Amino acid sequence: MRGPRAAVRRPSRVRARGAAIAAFVVLAAMVPAVAVAAGPRQAAVELPYVCTLPSGQRPVTVRVSAAFPDRVAAGEPIRPADVTTAVEFPAEAVADLAASGAAGVQAETRLTVAVAQNDARAQATWRGTAQPVVLPPSGPLTLTATGDVPTVTGQSAGELTLSAAHLAVDITPSAADGATGAPTAFTAECSLAANAPDSGLLAGVMVGADPSGSGSPSASASPSASASASPGGQGGDPADRQGERAPKVTGDTPGGTGDRPDAPPCKYDAGYPARPQSLNAYITGYSNVKKLKGAALIPLTCTLIEQGPPEFIPYPDWSGGTIKQHSTGDLYNGGRKASQPITATFLTFGFTPTTATMVLEQTGPVTIDSLGATNFVFTSTDTWVRVPLVLKVTSLTVNGTPLAVGPNCRTGKPLASPEPDPANHPGDHLVLYGRGEQVTGEPATGYLLTSGGPLTGEVSIPAFTGCGAGGENIDRLLTASVSGSGNYLKQIQGQTCFVSAETPNPDECTTDLQPLKIPVPER
Known part of the structure; x- marks a missing residue:
C-alpha cells in the first residue's frame, strides 16, 4: 500500500x-548448485499412470530417463542429467483431441519427484517442454519433454531415492486448417496407477563414503532398500521425524535466475x-x-x-x-x-x-x-x-x-x-x-x-x-x-x-520481470 x-x-x-x-x-537451502560427482549411470523407468482429460480418465504410459552419479559425499549435490519425460497417450485420447478440432498439440510437463533418505523427505518438481507435434491419423501420441531439473543434496550417509509421483501435463492444442478458433487448452492431471512398480521409484544414489573401500555401487532403478515419499498433505512436516535432516532441493527457475x-x-x-x-x-x-x-x-x-x-x-x-x-x-x-x-x-x-x-x-x-x-x-x-x-x-x-x-x-x-x-x-x-x-x-x-x-x-x-x-x-x-x-x-x-518501474528493482525482480523472492509456507 x-x-x-x-x-x-x-x-x-x-x-x-x-x-x-x-x-x-x-525444502531447505535455496542456492544454486552444480553436481560434480563423476561416473553417471543411466536410469530408465516405464510407469503406468491414469490421467484426467476433458473426455474422462485414460490410462497413460510415462517413461522417465535420467543420468545419476554412482555415489556422492554427504552434502555433495546431485543434479540428474539428460532428463526426459515421455508421455504416451492412448489412441482414444488422440481421437478425443481430433474431435475437438485440434490438428496438433504442444505440451509442458511438471513431474513431482519425492526425495527420501532414511526418515527424511523432500519434494522436487521436474519441468519439461515438448516440441509441437501433429496428431497422428490413428494410434497413440507420445509427447517427449526435456528440461533442466533441480539438484538434490543428501545431508547424511545412506541411500537417497527419487520416486515419481503426481504428473501434470499442460496441453495447448492447435487448430486444424480452416477451423474457427483454437480448441481450449487444458491440464491433464495424472496419478500413478495402482499397479505401478516400486511405487514409482526412479533411482537410488548412495550418499557417503563406501565403507568397504571398494568401488561404488551404481545408481539403480531398484535399490535394495527404498522408502516411499509421503505426499505433501498428510498433516506432517516433510522434514524428518527422527532427527534426520531433509534433503536439500535447489535449482534454476524458468526464465531467468539462478538465485532462487x-x-x-x-x-x-x-x-x-x-x-x-x-x-x-x-x-x-x-x-x-x-x-x-x-x-x-x-x-x-x-x-x-x-x-x-x-x-x-x-x-x-x-x-x-x-x-x-x-x-x-x-x-x-x-x-x-x-x-x-x-x-x-x-x-x-x-x-x-x-x-x-x-x-x-x-x-x-x-x-x-x-x-x-x-x-x-x-x-x-x-x-x-x-x-x-x-x-x-x-x-x-x-x-x-x-x-x-x-x-x-x-x-x-x-x-x-x-x-x-x-x-x-x-x-x-x-x-x-x-x-x-x-x-x-x-x-x-x-x-x-x-x-x-x-x-x-x-x-x-x-x-x-x-x-x-x-x-x-x-x-x-x-x-x-x-x-x-x-x-x-x-x-x-x-x-x-x-514490473512497470522504469528501472525494475533487482532486489525484487528477475531480469525478465518475475518475482525474485520465493515465500516459504507456514502453518
Whole structure:
C-alpha cells in the first residue's frame, strides 16, 4: 500500500528485509548448485499412470530417463542429467483431441519427484517442454519433454531415492486448417496407477563414503532398500521425524535466475499485459481439512496484481490520517486463473489412505482492500483479500486404487468465509486477513501488499457435484469426507515485483520481470 509519508512503499532494501519471514524451511537451502560427482549411470523407468482429460480418465504410459552419479559425499549435490519425460497417450485420447478440432498439440510437463533418505523427505518438481507435434491419423501420441531439473543434496550417509509421483501435463492444442478458433487448452492431471512398480521409484544414489573401500555401487532403478515419499498433505512436516535432516532441493527457475529455488513462471505476457501499477508475486501456504484432521500444502502459485490509487484522508489537526487503497488481481497459471495442482494424502474416515489432486479455480476477481492509519512515524495497515474460488478434484486414489472422478468434479458453490462486511461484499468467497505495522525507515512486520507476509482465514468447503464416471456418482462420498466449516487457512505472499518501474528493482525482480523472492509456507 502507498500513501503520503506513510512510507509503505519503502526503499528497496527496507522492503526486501520487511518481506523476510521466519519459518521452517520445507525444502531447505535455496542456492544454486552444480553436481560434480563423476561416473553417471543411466536410469530408465516405464510407469503406468491414469490421467484426467476433458473426455474422462485414460490410462497413460510415462517413461522417465535420467543420468545419476554412482555415489556422492554427504552434502555433495546431485543434479540428474539428460532428463526426459515421455508421455504416451492412448489412441482414444488422440481421437478425443481430433474431435475437438485440434490438428496438433504442444505440451509442458511438471513431474513431482519425492526425495527420501532414511526418515527424511523432500519434494522436487521436474519441468519439461515438448516440441509441437501433429496428431497422428490413428494410434497413440507420445509427447517427449526435456528440461533442466533441480539438484538434490543428501545431508547424511545412506541411500537417497527419487520416486515419481503426481504428473501434470499442460496441453495447448492447435487448430486444424480452416477451423474457427483454437480448441481450449487444458491440464491433464495424472496419478500413478495402482499397479505401478516400486511405487514409482526412479533411482537410488548412495550418499557417503563406501565403507568397504571398494568401488561404488551404481545408481539403480531398484535399490535394495527404498522408502516411499509421503505426499505433501498428510498433516506432517516433510522434514524428518527422527532427527534426520531433509534433503536439500535447489535449482534454476524458468526464465531467468539462478538465485532462487524452482518456481512456476510468473510473468505478464501478451494475453495479460502489464499496466502502470502492475505487481506480481508468489503465494503458498497450508489449508487444514478439519474432517480429515490434516493439512494440504498449497504449492507456489503466481498472482498478478494491479494497485489502485491510494486515498489519504487527513485528521482535522493534520497529526496524521488514514490511507485507503483498493486493488485487484488474479491467480495466474499458464493463462488460467487457477492455482497450481494441489496433491494431498489423508486418512479418510480415519483409516483409508486417500490421495487427491485438486485445483482452486477463480470464478471472479481478487479484490484487495487496505485501510491504514498513520501519524507519519508509525503506520498500521489492515488488509482484506477476497476471492471467489471453487475446488475442483481432478484425480482420486483410494487405498491405492484410482477412483474415476470425471472431468467436472467440483464444489457446487464457491468456498465461503465469514465476511466482516457482508453489505458491501455479498456472496460466497474466501476472505483472508493480514495486519502490517511499520515505523518509518524500519522494516515492516506482518502483511503489506507490496512486501507480502502472512494472511489467515477460515473457510467452509461446500458440497461436491459432478463427481464420478461410468454412471457412478461419488458426490456424497466426497461431501461426507471433506465438506464442512472451520477449515483454517494460512497463506504467505512473497515480496512483489513492481514490473512497470522504469528501472525494475533487482532486489525484487528477475531480469525478465518475475518475482525474485520465493515465500516459504507456514502453518
